[in-house]
Amino acid sequence: MSAGDRAPLVELSAVGKTYGTARVLHDVNLTVEDGEFLVILGPSGSGKTTILRLIGGFIAASAGEIRLDGAVINDLPINRRPFNTVFQDYALFPHMTVRANVGYGLAVRGLPRPEIAARTAKVLDLVSLGDFASRYPAQLSGGQRQRVALARAIVCTPRLVLLDEPLAALDVDLRHQMQVFLKDVQRQIRTTFLFITHDQEEAITLADRIGVMDQGRIVQVGAPRDLYDRPGSAHVARFFGENNLIAGHVTGVSGSIAKVETALGVLAGHCDPAQGYVGGDAVLLTIRPEKIRLLPAGAPSPALETTIPGQIARSGFAGPLTQLHLCPDAAPDLMISVKRLSDASAAASAAQVSARASWSTADTWVVRA
Amino acid sequence: MSPGLTRPGAALAVYGLLGALIVVPFLSFLAMSLYSVSGVVIDRSLTLANFARAASDPVLMGVFWRTILLCAGIALVTTLVGYPVALFIAGMRGRARYGLLTLMVAPLVLSYVMKIYAFRSILGGNGLLNRLLMGAGIIDAPSNFFVFNLNAVFLVLAVLLAPFAILPILLSLEKIPAALAEAAADLAASRWQIFRSITLPLSRPGIATALSFTFIMAIGDFITPQMVGGPNGFTFGRVIYSQFGLAFNWPFGAALGVLLSGVIILVLALALALGRVPGGATR
Numbered sequence: 178m179s180a181g182d183r184a185p186l187v188e189l190s191a192v193g194k195t196y197g198t199a200r201v202l203h204d205v206n207l208t209v210e211d212g213e214f215l216v217i218l219g220p221s222g223s224g225k226t227t228i229l230r231l232i233g234g235f236i237a238a239s240a241g242e243i244r245l246d247g248a249v250i251n252d253l254p255i256n257r258r259p260f261n262t263v264f265q266d267y268a269l270f271p272h273m274t275v276r277a278n279v280g281y282g283l284a285v286r287g288l289p290r291p292e293i294a295a296r297t298a299k300v301l302d303l304v305s306l307g308d309f310a311s312r313y314p315a316q317l318s319g320g321q322r323q324r325v326a327l328a329r330a331i332v333c334t335p336r337l338v339l340l341d342e343p344l345a346a347l348d349v350d351l352r353h354q355m356q357v358f359l360k361d362v363q364r365q366i367r368t369t370f371l372f373i374t375h376d377q378e379e380a381i382t383l384a385d386r387i388g389v390m391d392q393g394r395i396v397q398v399g400a401p402r403d404l405y406d407r408p409g410s411a412h413v414a415r416f417f418g419e420n421n422l423i424a425g426h427v428t429g430v431s432g433s434i435a436k437v438e439t440a441l442g443v444l445a446g447h448c449d450p451a452q453g454y455v456g457g458d459a460v461l462l463t464i465r466p467e468k469i470r471l472l473p474a475g476a477p478s479p480a481l482e483t484t485i486p487g488q489i490a491r492s493g494f495a496g497p498l499t500q501l502h503l504c505p506d507a508a509p510d511l512m513i514s515v516k517r518l519s520d521a522s523a524a525a526s527a528a529q530v531s532a533r534a535s536w537s538t539a540d541t542w543v544v545r546a
Numbered sequence: 547m548s549p550g551l552t553r554p555g556a557a558l559a560v561y562g563l564l565g566a567l568i569v570v571p572f573l574s575f576l577a578m579s580l581y582s583v584s585g586v587v588i589d590r591s592l593t594l595a596n597f598a599r600a601a602s603d604p605v606l607m608g609v610f611w612r613t614i615l616l617c618a619g620i621a622l623v624t625t626l627v628g629y630p631v632a633l634f635i636a637g638m639r640g641r642a643r644y645g646l647l648t649l650m651v652a653p654l655v656l657s658y659v660m661k662i663y664a665f666r667s668i669l670g671g672n673g674l675l676n677r678l679l680m681g682a683g684i685i686d687a688p689s690n691f692f693v694f695n696l697n698a699v700f701l702v703l704a705v706l707l708a709p710f711a712i713l714p715i716l717l718s719l720e721k722i723p724a725a726l727a728e729a730a731a732d733l734a735a736s737r738w739q740i741f742r743s744i745t746l747p748l749s750r751p752g753i754a755t756a757l758s759f760t761f762i763m764a765i766g767d768f769i770t771p772q773m774v775g776g777p778n779g780f781t782f783g784r785v786i787y788s789q790f791g792l793a794f795n796w797p798f799g800a801a802l803g804v805l806l807s808g809v810i811i812l813v814l815a816l817a818l819a820l821g822r823v824p825g826g827a828t829r
Binding site: 260262286313 | 723725726728729730731732733734735736739743744747748823824825826
């Protein structure tokens, strides 16, 4: 991370992009710090690939400035930017061997052959493709092509590696493997990665920081933990992992605790005082499924600050976790989702008909609806 | 290959058609080349005399090699000129591209004879070309450079066959994913480097098709040389034609035809080798 007085590696200020009359990017402000793994997360069509293409120089910004080390690079042509890209469908050169693909960026810079050979071999070893150097892309598996694309991008020692949903085409197992692998490579070569994905789980696994996008805007940037625990908007609260969202109105605020009038009665919720909630504001009180305890109905067990009685509607065993749904007696339509480790007590809860959902106010979070 | 082609009925239709229209005529041609003529009757006893006669005739062999050279030149020129045109069209979008393509293909639907007559009036001693050159003060008297000789044949065939060079090159250029050029630029390649290392090698199949197409169409043509070549523009195709018409020596004409077919098969084999891109499929 950079010291406060130094310019960030890349900085977007008020960047916009329009195609004809369609605005695909609005007023985006984003910094990429030297050495970090930044993930841009958003649904398809949210403009995340546009950001990557703007930084990479594939397209020109319609508004705003893009800076590298503090200097504006809006007009710097693509082949002069010290960034390299891993494309979604790899874009490997089909008529060149793995070795020639990886060495391409060095060859066009006119480096001496022995140096190209040495650096190519080193990077191929890094991505464990040393034995495949003489193959053509058509002779490789999806995961291997992926690694060639990565090797080709990092061999030129770029300041920033841009990755455009590079794992989208891989099956689940390979994806997880590649995520770990990518993170390892990034640590080893100490290079900044900007990674685009629509998969929030992938974002959490990889990112030092995540920028969440929605409809052409960056709605929140932060560490995965922050986004998960303290989402800044209903969109982030909903998009980022499973969540219980209870709609209501603020009836009063004291410090960082808001009283929210909901279908389940007045509930206490943690909130960001800087938001300046006032009585009557429409909000969502959020509580993560894994933060809720299920207690037997009627039993004098130590309840937490909030307790909601209800009926167990559905339960499902999902491997290590058991998912339960509780219909509160006060509002049966509002199904509360609860996640438990699949142990004996979860099985016992699942067998019950009525139960109480209980949570601590510290685990709740209030966002504007 | 689409699964439909493996069904027996369809397979029979495809191979049957190929057999009836290409293999059988070719075999009958081959047989004819081994016969001989006595008087006005065709003698069906087999002999290689026709081939021996062709090989030992220096005038005929001269025409043979000159024709091959002429057609190779036509293939080379149309492909060299056609490539940048195809590249230009491939880089265009929307209406302009469609318009240009239509313009380029339009001459193909015109009658061949009409096009050749148009050329005759352009190239003649008193034709448009000569008048333009004289008007511009480049020459003083009508030049005979393009009047009834092989130069005229070369020029006319090159112009008429240009679309057959442009189209296959355009098709192969369009098959190259745009992402490849982006990836190369991203890796700091200049436009020229991208052309040299990505576009050109990946369009090799198109180049090979363009070269072989134009060569084969040029070498098989006997009407154009007849119409614009005059007495000095004698080509091998015309020689063959004259054996079937004027000389009424079908066996000898067939032998010359077999010779020409051999050249064409050789060119196709060369094109196949030239058009092979290392690494196989694009994806």
